[in-house]
Amino acid sequence: MEHFDVLIVGAGLSGIGAAYRLQTRCPDRTYAVLEGRDALGGTWDLFRYPGVRSDSDMFTLGFPFHPWKAAKAIADGPSILDYLHETASTYGIDKHIRFGQRVVRASWSSADALWTVETGDSSYTCSFLYVCSGYYDYDSGYVVDFEGQSSFEGRIVHPQHWPADLDYTGQRVVVVGSGATAVTLVPAMAGTAEHVTMLQRTPSYVASRPAHDAFSDRLRAVLPENLAHRLIRGKNVAVSTAVYSAFRKWPAHAAWLLNSTVAKELPSSIPVDPHFTPQYKPWDQRLCLVPDADLFKALRAGSASVVTDEIDRFTPHGLLLRSGRELEADLVVTATGLRMVALGNIQVVLDGRSVDPHDTFVYKGMMLSGVPNLAWCIGYTNNSWTLRSDLTSQYVCRLLNHLTATGTRICIPEVDPAEYDAPPRPVVDLSSGYIRRAAAILPRQGTYGPWRLRQNYPRDLLTLRYARLDDGAMRFTA
Known part of the structure; x- marks a missing residue:
């Protein structure tokens, strides 16, 4: 049984960033990255559907320590995956990754101050466990069992498991959904398929932005690379934070502007109305971004269309809608959403007692109340994922160095239910369907103090980098 000071779970965007921070800020700590799949990249290796891309700019989605150098600010999936491989190789992180090691159970021993981490065929021990596998289920997406599916003579595909041999040239395609995946698929498939229809039950807010950032291009042309990257990153953070705050403060004006x-x-x-006029407020759900208005270009060209209706059932030749209309299709893509899991579906056991993550509060957006020496890395919903995940990794390094400096071995956030009577909320506080479906399994957050997960990078930057570690909620013991 191998022992490491720190075990990182997941070799995606968060795990690679965590490994870099750990080996540069805690160089005396040993670590390994346990990756359940056979390749690094996480989301960007898993999703292979047409047009897969970032919906955040790469100057903030990329790592601050390894600037994004490509021309496009909104990048395609293969380019992001290449960037992750390059980063892991450049800093020697790839040498620390153990592939095919899906963590299924983590057991804490207070007597030994150690985690025993079990994968399918191996076991490890560590002093600190850092789960960087996000909150999506990599095994399966959310699938709706529509009536009559077995009678459909065409093909049904979920974007999370896109077949490598799928040829939709000249086919009639229906994409079921209105979220980020659907608005990506429709223009990407429209140039090859005979026609693509986006079938949505309810619409989402959609906004266009340039794939290239002209301001960033000008800065990179005249300034040193690192300085330009810092200025671009700062500008993008400021703009996105300001826009989000304004949209939340004046939702009616925001809805009018978007529409x-x-x-x-x-x-x-x-x-x-009704195709692009949602019934919810902007940012009650994540905003769908389309680069260079590609979705609208496909709609104007007539190679794609949008239908707002509900599915009654599948037929042999397509979909019968509640309105009585039938959409003929050769291929139906069910972009019906993702499934969320807590802590990568790892069973957590404390001194023989199983822990239900839903019974815990999230401390500073990363640790669970009552669970020692464990952090969970999640990103922002209103900004680039990496902005939050990198702050979390830096805070974990602060914790580890504090343990060394004080001669303690255990850090555990504690919430007193008698004193903290704020009503709990889901850790991801949006009204999207995939979040509501997972509300009963996810950890919770409160409404104030370190138990609230704020969607505010500038505020988190100050709190996680400079605030006291011994804040009264975090307990350090030997």
């Missing part, structure tokens, strides 16, 4: 902008992009045959 009026979309109206200018649509052909006259497609009205904004």
